[in-house]
Amino acid sequence: MQNKGAIRFFTIVLALVSIYQLLFTVFAQKVERDAKKYAQGDVRLERSYLDSMKSEVVYNVLVKKYTYQDCKEREINMGLDLKGGMNVILEIAVEDIIRSLAAPQFLTDPVFTETMSTAQQMKQSSTRDFIDIFAEAFETNNPGGQLAQFFMTPETRGDIDFNTTNSEVVVYLKREAEDAINNSYNVLRNRIDKFGVVQLNIQKMERQGRILIELPGVKEPERVAKLLTGTANLEFWTTYQNVEIWREIEQANNALAGILKAEDMLGADEFVAEEVTGALQEDILTGEEESLFELQDEELLLDTTGLDFLSDIDTSADFSTEEAQFIRENPLFAILRPYVDNTGNLIQTCVV
Template sequence: MQNKNAVLLFTVLLSLATLYTLSFNWVANNYEEEAANYGAFVADSLESTGEISEDEWESTQAQAAREFLRDSANAEIYPMLGHTYREVIEQELNLGLDLQGGMSVTLEVSIPDLIIALSDYSSNETFRQAIAQAKDAQRSTQGLTYVELFESAWKELNGASENPVELWRIFHNMESKDLFPAQSTEDEIFAILSNESTTAIDNTESIIRKRIDQLGVAQPNVQKVSGGRILVELPGIDDRERARKQLKSTANLEFWETFFNDEVIQRLDAANTAIATANNPELYGSSAPADSVLTDEQKIAKIPLFRYLQPELQRRSAVVGYAAIADTNRVNDLLRRPEARLALRNDLRLLWEAKPNQNFAALYAIRDDSRKGKAKLSGKSIVDARVSYDEIGDVVVSMTMDSEGASIWGRMTTECAADNQRAVAVVLDGLVFSAPSVQTAITSGRSQISFGSDQSIEQKMLEANDLAGLLKAGSLPAPARIVDEVSVGPQLGEENIQSGLSSFVIALLVILLYMIFYYKGAGLVSNLALIANLFFLIGALASLGAALTLPGIA
């Protein structure tokens, strides 16, 4: 009798625990339905005032619902127990990509960029040709790694060269002399490159996992596939643009000294003239027509760069000019032309700001003392990054450097402060986040990244959290680009759920009826045991944080 009571008590307690675990799904669904209703109310209001069209209603409703859930993530929504929405969704039974919708992304790690970085950005012509030839071969060759293709291209080109180069001389430099010893054979160098490429892919996979954790995605799937690629599946992701940004961002943080604009404006003018001369040589030289008789079309032809880039001539700073956001790609194409690069010289890099205001972007003059695109101080020296507030209460990301980074930062800021308070640019993935003038030397090893004035506090906070997470997770060892992306819409997920549930219910009813028909009373008892087992199994899945997929339902 005592054993029977103990079993009954255990069953009741287990049932209550299972109901409690499954209740998180019910609470979360109710609150998300409330958010959807709020989003519909906002979209209806905007549509009634003519601020959005009927075609924009659905995206506006979804955006408003996401903002409602994000802003109330810490609101208590579980009756009596006081659990917040964030805590509830962490405890609910998760659905897989095939049921919930989401996105599947394939990333490709750029091994060519890794090899170039290991060579300390060598400009050896044979080396660069081998890199380019291996890239071309990779597009049409299956089954070979990029390092193997590079090895084949190098041996072919270097063997045919009149002045062959020993490969170790390209990779043996101050930073990697221990990795690539002097007098190493070509086979040894290629073995090291193969090992480094494998390590880079492994490290990229690990960093991607850390970044996904910050997106709050339940049961993501990250796995390596062939060809140096990484498959990432994100069930239930709402803000897909944010996810793309998190996945493909190299998070390569750099600190650069800058030029004053009056120090380089003549170079820009020379670049403009060089481009115009190459495009329209008849407008220059001894037989060229005078400026006073030029047509409007010819006048425009003589300012191909300044047609899109407005030089900054009013204020002395690191900003050399401004361009409409729609014209930045045109300016980039012009500045990449050989005649423009020759006029600008290789100690000058021109980078756009990360946060343009009012549809115009500023172009900064970066001083590259290495002449190879290598910063004196990088994000590798960052040991901590967190969201905080500056003196006026604006959102910033505060960074702390290690001892070596603090020493370099101290020297850079000392030199800039003494040189007419020259600006230091904080650059992330090739975009200037801020370029403050250095008033005094900073020897504490601390710095900040600000986010401009064209965003709301909520937007700044979201971006600051993302950036701090990227910096703490670490920069990717090599750039990664999205080569394939598949979005699974929630409607497809709903269709899968309905199909899966229908097949499940039909199969279950057939089994239950057959058990009763064949076994009579014993069959009824077995049916009750089966239903109880199913009930407890789903509760166990929810408590373990597992994800329910369509094959799992089947």
């Protein structure tokens, strides 16, 4: 009898625990059914309804309250076979990684382009790593050639030089490709997290450059595909210390100040232009001749083409007299202020 009592006790406990766990799925599905009924087939309304319910309590066990988001995280994992969804295999373009690592001057080199073309053709009928195929294609097209010449850049200094063997270059390329694939893996996982998929399966496949993604319950395949295949361009710019480009910036400032000064001299009194125009008309009427140089000088007084781009510099009364004078004498520094310390010396920092 005691054994039967213990069995009955554990059976009841197991049943209660099972019901407790199943109710997470029941309440989560109830909210989703309500969302479908509310949306009437409108995917956006359905998603908006579910988003609004994430923080709402839908399962109350007296001692503990669970929101819809809590229930989604604890519901039974039914997978793609039971729940449906999306199965995606993404392939990282390893050939683009190789191009990004190559020195720019070799991207159009006949040997490099021919090697890349041959490797891409060989890839169609092979399951091997693309970098191995690339190295084999290079040795086939250029026996005894040095693969390192394509990848000697300031960024690879210390890893690749004239003494680096082809096998060492292959090891370096594989390491860089693996880093790029790992970065892509992390980016994809972060992007997918935005959908709130809790039964996500994402893994790198044996073949280098391929990532398998399973998204159970996803109902917007177009939106997911657009998000997963989106690209970003990370660029690096060479920068200079302030002291390295200070002289050029100062010369540009002085040149602009000279143009503004000439504009002031030309536009201070409108009657100057009128007098010159009148003098020209009088010369024509009287038949007096002037030299070509004199006419050119008078044209220069009238021509202000090319100075309009400086008209946006504000020297109105909103500024004090000293500030307005500084702007007229330093038009570039009024917009682009050099980074200096309290003593007026340039601070050691980088600018583009």
